Amino acid sequence: MNSTELAPNREVGPLLDTDVLRTFVAIAESGSFTRAAKQVFRTPSALSMQIKRLEEILGHVLFVREARRVRLTPEGEVLLGYGRRLLRLNEEAIRQFLSPVLEGRVSLGTSDDVGSRILPGVLAQFARSYPAVQVDVVVGSSQQNLDRLDAGELDMVLVTIGNEGQERRGEVVHTEPLVWAGREGGVAANRSPLPVALASHGCVWRRAALTALDDAHISYRVAYTCDNCFGQEAAMLSDLAVAPFPVSLVRPPLRKLDREGLPALSEYQIALVRSGSNPVNDALAGHVKDAFLDWR
Numbered sequence: 001m002n003s004t005e006l007a008p009n010r011e012v013g014p015l016l017d018t019d020v021l022r023t024f025v026a027i028a029e030s031g032s033f034t035r036a037a038k039q040v041f042r043t044p045s046a047l048s049m050q051i052k053r054l055e056e057i058l059g060h061v062l063f064v065r066e067a068r069r070v071r072l073t074p075e076g077e078v079l080l081g082y083g084r085r086l087l088r089l090n091e092e093a094i095r096q097f098l099s100p101v102l103e104g105r106v107s108l109g110t111s112d113d114v115g116s117r118i119l120p121g122v123l124a125q126f127a128r129s130y131p132a133v134q135v136d137v138v139v140g141s142s143q144q145n146l147d148r149l150d151a152g153e154l155d156m157v158l159v160t161i162g163n164e165g166q167e168r169r170g171e172v173v174h175t176e177p178l179v180w181a182g183r184e185g186g187v188a189a190n191r192s193p194l195p196v197a198l199a200s201h202g203c204v205w206r207r208a209a210l211t212a213l214d215d216a217h218i219s220y221r222v223a224y225t226c227d228n229c230f231g232q233e234a235a236m237l238s239d240l241a242v243a244p245f246p247v248s249l250v251r252p253p254l255r256k257l258d259r260e261g262l263p264a265l266s267e268y269q270i271a272l273v274r275s276g277s278n279p280v281n282d283a284l285a286g287h288v289k290d291a292f293l294d295w296r
Contacts, residue, residue: 014057018090020050021083024062027051028080031069084293092129104280107136108288109145109157113229113249114270118291126287133280141227143202149273155281158288161269162204170273174292178208178265180257181250186239189260195223197235197243208266209244216263 026036033044040047055062062076072080110119115137123135138148142159146169149157161168182189194213198206213220224235224243232243236254244265250256272288274281 016054016057016083016086018087020054021087023047023050024054025080025083025087027063027070028072028076028083031071033070088290092125101132102130102280102283103132105134105136106156106280106284107138107154108284109138109140109148109154111142111145111158111160111228112139113246114158114160115139117248118288122287122291126284129287130280130283133283135284146273149275152275154275156272156274156285156288159271159273160204161271162207163202168271170271171289172269173272173289174270175267176246176248176270177267178205178244179247179250180242180260180262180265181245181254182236182242182257183239184253184255186236188236188239189242189257189262193219193221194262195241196220197224197226197232197241198222199229199232200225200227204268205244208268212263212265218263 023036023040023042026039027033027047030036030039033047037044037047051062058075058079060075061073062079063070064073119137123137126133126135138145138154140148142157142163145154145157146159148154157170158173159170161172180189188195196209196213198209200206210220223241224231226232226235229245229249232245233249233254235241236243236245242257242262245254246268247256270292272285274285
């Protein structure tokens with residue numbers, strides 16, 4: 001029996017073309033065929049033909065075309081996640097074989113809430129792409145890490161924008177709503193005055209929460225103060241208090257408090273601030289920024 005007889009016959013289905021995926025992601029992120037066409041250097045009509053063919057292959061409509069923009073259908077949202085991952089994997093494979101070997105050391109500062117969400121995936125992927133680069137991570141407050149950056153101790157930092165007394169610096173890489181959160185089935189949200197768990201003075205989350213409560217004339221008391229989001233989470237899990245929290249961090253048994261009549265909170269932003277540019281730093285910065293795309 002030869003080797004061909006050992007291999008089972010399998011019908012190969014349609015494959016997703018990376019060029020078409022790049023077009024699809026550009027349209028989804030820009031909300032416009034015209035803007036996306038400028039990004040990929042093609043005409044809007046050519047993009048329309050690509051998307052029509054993609055929809056035929058997948059058997060689903062991917063975009064709803066409105067007067068001023070296009071938006072994703074539920075099936076389009078699913079494909080967007082796959083598309084981003086496939087494009088990143090394709091770029092990683094190309095870098096592995098065609099990019100020059102990078103060696104060196106790079107240091108990153110981050111706050112605990114940001115670090116716990118993106119660092120595991122970022123560092124794992126970066127290590128696969130650049131095994132000869134050593135990454136040092138420092139976890140601290142935004143202001144502490146900015147001071148370390150300015151002192152030459154760090155190469156780049158992820159900071160929350162808007163903290164009291166903090167200069168606005170860097171490139172915005174993430175914007176996310178703050179929401180009120182508490183324990184599912186808890187009673188803290190129904191108490192008066194409202195018990196709240198807040199970060200230390202100067203934090204943008206704290207200021208946003210207190211301003212919203214004052215404007216809504218809701219009485220409150222600061223029941224729990226801590227330097228990190230894990231302390232706030234502990235207070236909520238114990239049903240000691242409610243807290244302003246990024247919506248992406250609200251996981252069971254916590255829930256978003258959207259039926260308790262609490263005032264709406266503003267969005268907050270995360271910026272990447274860098275001390276300079278070199279191939280090693282640029283590579284890690286690219287991985288960090290890519291990681292935030294999955295949160296959009």
